[in-house]
Amino acid sequence: MSSPSSAETFPVSTPAAAQIFTTLLSQGPLTRLEVGRRAGLSAAAVTKAVRPLIEAGYLVEDTDEDARPAPGRPASLVRVDGGRALFIGLKVTGEEIIGVLTDLCCRILLARHLPLPAPHPEAVLAAAGDLVQELLTEADGFGVRVAGLGIAVSGDVDRSEGVVRYSPFLDWREVPLGELAATTTGLPVTVDNDVRALTVAEQWFGAGVGLSDFAVVTVGAGIGCGLVVHGRVVAGAHGVAGEIGHVTVDPAGPPCHCGNRGCVEAIAGDAAIVQRVREATGLEVTDAAHAAALAHQGVAAAREAYARAGEAIGRGIATVANLLGPERVIISGEGLAAYDLFAEQIREAFAEAAFGSAAQCDVQTRPLPFEEWARGAAATAIQSFTGSHPR
Numbered sequence: 001m002s003s004p005s006s007a008e009t010f011p012v013s014t015p016a017a018a019q020i021f022t023t024l025l026s027q028g029p030l031t032r033l034e035v036g037r038r039a040g041l042s043a044a045a046v047t048k049a050v051r052p053l054i055e056a057g058y059l060v061e062d063t064d065e066d067a068r069p070a071p072g073r074p075a076s077l078v079r080v081d082g083g084r085a086l087f088i089g090l091k092v093t094g095e096e097i098i099g100v101l102t103d104l105c106c107r108i109l110l111a112r113h114l115p116l117p118a119p120h121p122e123a124v125l126a127a128a129g130d131l132v133q134e135l136l137t138e139a140d141g142f143g144v145r146v147a148g149l150g151i152a153v154s155g156d157v158d159r160s161e162g163v164v165r166y167s168p169f170l171d172w173r174e175v176p177l178g179e180l181a182a183t184t185t186g187l188p189v190t191v192d193n194d195v196r197a198l199t200v201a202e203q204w205f206g207a208g209v210g211l212s213d214f215a216v217v218t219v220g221a222g223i224g225c226g227l228v229v230h231g232r233v234v235a236g237a238h239g240v241a242g243e244i245g246h247v248t249v250d251p252a253g254p255p256c257h258c259g260n261r262g263c264v265e266a267i268a269g270d271a272a273i274v275q276r277v278r279e280a281t282g283l284e285v286t287d288a289a290h291a292a293a294l295a296h297q298g299v300a301a302a303r304e305a306y307a308r309a310g311e312a313i314g315r316g317i318a319t320v321a322n323l324l325g326p327e328r329v330i331i332s333g334e335g336l337a338a339y340d341l342f343a344e345q346i347r348e349a350f351a352e353a354a355f356g357s358a359a360q361c362d363v364q365t366r367p368l369p370f371e372e373w374a375r376g377a378a379a380t381a382i383q384s385f386t387g388s389h390p391r
């Protein structure tokens, strides 16, 4: 097993160098000229940053014989050597931990699921330790060391301290997960909010590639939102940003677990939909899948609950669009399974509440399985390792 004491340092010392590496990671292979253009940096800055990374084997140069800018001077393409380091990403839900082993390019090499007996911190830590151990054993077969572990948890997460301040779905408060997991696994650990982690993966490899301003909205147990502004994933001054789930859309609406009324989540979260269908039908609705099944069978009260949820989500997205003007909003999350039940209402409410040209924002849906969230967690570990996350 790797230990933090044996960890080598990544040869990047400036924000510009980190940006060049990230550009190559998400958009490479590229010529030096093109990296500089996309990162908005000079050729001299690119040359200076690339040299030590090639020497250390994190970048490789391929000579492309077909792209000669001048006779006798082939333009060489620079790319990240994915096999140079491995990373582990974990996504914690209330029921299971999903773990992935990735390479430095954040490509998933292996994925594992481990059910959780209970979501309390001790049980999660024990299961995470087992899962990491299993993935480290598998990593031995690749002959490359694991350079970092990323853990994605829902709720208010302080990444810089590695502390989960408050996770309503896990019922955690002030859990120093980073420190505990580092002791258990011996790896450098990055802990981040799960939607923010997913947003990093979308920015690097998904529907956000090349966009400077976009948002990821997740629907399901909670309603989450990750924001990218001027090319950076926003964490906010207190680690809470993009809490679209707690935007008030109906001040007279149902109470929310946060203490307010009529939040998007209090209308459109799984528990809110289940509760509403239960009250309206008198049926013992067990979970969101059951509520969706009733709606698909044509039960009017169930259909109405989803319509109302869609309206709340659409208004929440319009609030994001009006405040930040993203080029694109990507809707994802396990709640997409019922998307046909509220897609129309989301679009209508969004179009109605979006101001002026904010309505031109491209709203897309993207089903992303939990492995992609775990991949996002690995991406946060890669950010920490490569120094591409501002401290």
Ligand SMILES: [Zn+2]
Binding pocket: 245, 246, 256, 257, 258, 259, 260, 263, 265, 266
């Ligand atoms: Zn709330």
